[in-house]
Amino acid sequence: MSYISARDPSLSKDYSYTKVRINLAKHYYTCEDTSKDISEETVNNASENNIVLKKIKGVENLGELYEIKNDITLLCRVPIELPHASNVQENESITRTFKFSKIIGPNSNQTKLFDEVVKGKVLEFINGSNCTLMSYGASGSGKTFTIVGTSEEPGIIPRSLEYLFRTLPTLPEVPLIKPNASGGISYMTEADCLQDKMDRQILLSKHTNMDCALHKQTYKAMQERLSNELVGLIDQPLGPDVMLNVWVSFAEIYNENIYDLLKPHPCKGQSRQKLCLGNVNGDT
Numbered sequence: 001m002s003y004i005s006a007r008d009p010s011l012s013k014d015y016s017y018t019k020v021r022i023n024l025a026k027h028y029y030t031c032e033d034t035s036k037d038i039s040e041e042t043v044n045n046a047s048e049n050n051i052v053l054k055k056i057k058g059v060e061n062l063g064e065l066y067e068i069k070n071d072i073t074l075l076c077r078v079p080i081e082l083p084h085a086s087n088v089q090e091n092e093s094i095t096r097t098f099k100f101s102k103i104i105g106p107n108s109n110q111t112k113l114f115d116e117v118v119k120g121k122v123l124e125f126i127n128g129s130n131c132t133l134m135s136y137g138a139s140g141s142g143k144t145f146t147i148v149g150t151s152e153e154p155g156i157i158p159r160s161l162e163y164l165f166r167t168l169p170t171l172p173e174v175p176l177i178k179p180n181a182s183g184g185i186s187y188m189t190e191a192d193c194l195q196d197k198m199d200r201q202i203l204l205s206k207h208t209n210m211d212c213a214l215h216k217q218t219y220k221a222m223q224e225r226l227s228n229e230l231v232g233l234i235d236q237p238l239g240p241d242v243m244l245n246v247w248v249s250f251a252e253i254y255n256e257n258i259y260d261l262l263k264p265h266p267c268k269g270q271s272r273q274k275l276c277l278g279n280v281n282g283d284t
């Protein structure tokens with residue numbers, strides 16, 4: 001997990017920011033058979049590294065809309081009452097078959113999802129691999145529920161954080177190193193540490209007391225729920241020469257602009273600073 005570089009104003013001098021657009025469909029491809037009847041010939045193109053999951057939220061008319069053929073095949077029906085494509089007869093229903101790496105059915109829950117899909121990835125991350133998990137779906141389809149969850153049913157973020165921090169050995173209170181924009185690390189001076197501490201205090205004080213208390217209360221309840229979950233095992237015990245620091249970034253993409261959510265809100269009348277995607281040594 002990296003730290004958003006644009007929080008450091010000095011970086012803009014050293015790096016050229018470019019418009020970088022990636023067609024994610026090419027990377028995260030789920031094969032679709034557009035024929036009207038189910039065909040078993042569809043091919044699953046999700047590779048070992050690109051796992052495409054379909055999570056199905058329980059809704060009343062689920063059976064009319066979806067049929068889970070097996071662990072990886074989903075049949076979707078476009079409801080007859082919806083406007084159809086021009087080449088489809090009236091009263092004719094359309095069905096489409098989609099293949100995924102795995103289908104998480106409506107009877108699954110947050111614990112199963114985390115244990116079956118995410119936990120292994122967090123462990124891989126702890127042991128040195130890069131992992132990305134992206135949640136994509138229409139408004140109201142359950143992204144926030146799945147990723148954040150509730151006090152009663154904590155989602156992927158609180159579960160990952162608890163798993164991460166309970167698996168790692170105790171971390172130093174003062175950070176000594178920090179990721180930089182070129183993918184390396186920089187050592188922090190005493191002044192950097194002080195600045196970072198002040199940034200954190202400002203960030204937390206910018207919430208109203210009510211918000212802050214509510215967030216803490218919710219997270220505490222989540223932590224209590226997760227306190228009996230098993231921790232992971234680090235591949236190799238860390239030697240005395242290994243230094244561990246954890247940094248997180250939290251960004252929002254809104255109307256095609258990227259904003260750092262860990263940067264305090266600007267004063268009234270000022271607009272939020274937009275972040276740019278940068279290209280450093282060929283990496284975005």
Ligand SMILES: Nc1ncnc2c1ncn2[C@@H]1O[C@H](COP(=O)(O)OP(=O)(O)OP(=O)(O)O)[C@@H](O)[C@H]1O
Pocket residue numbers: 056057058137138139140141142143144145146
């Ligand atoms: N698996 C689930 N079980 C129970 N309730 C769910 C589930 N998934 C979503 N919900 C409920 O459905 C509603 C919409 O879900 P949510 O807010 O997570 O959608 P979203 O995809 O984040 O929407 P938006 O993009 O508009 O923010 C919420 O009330 C949420 O609690």
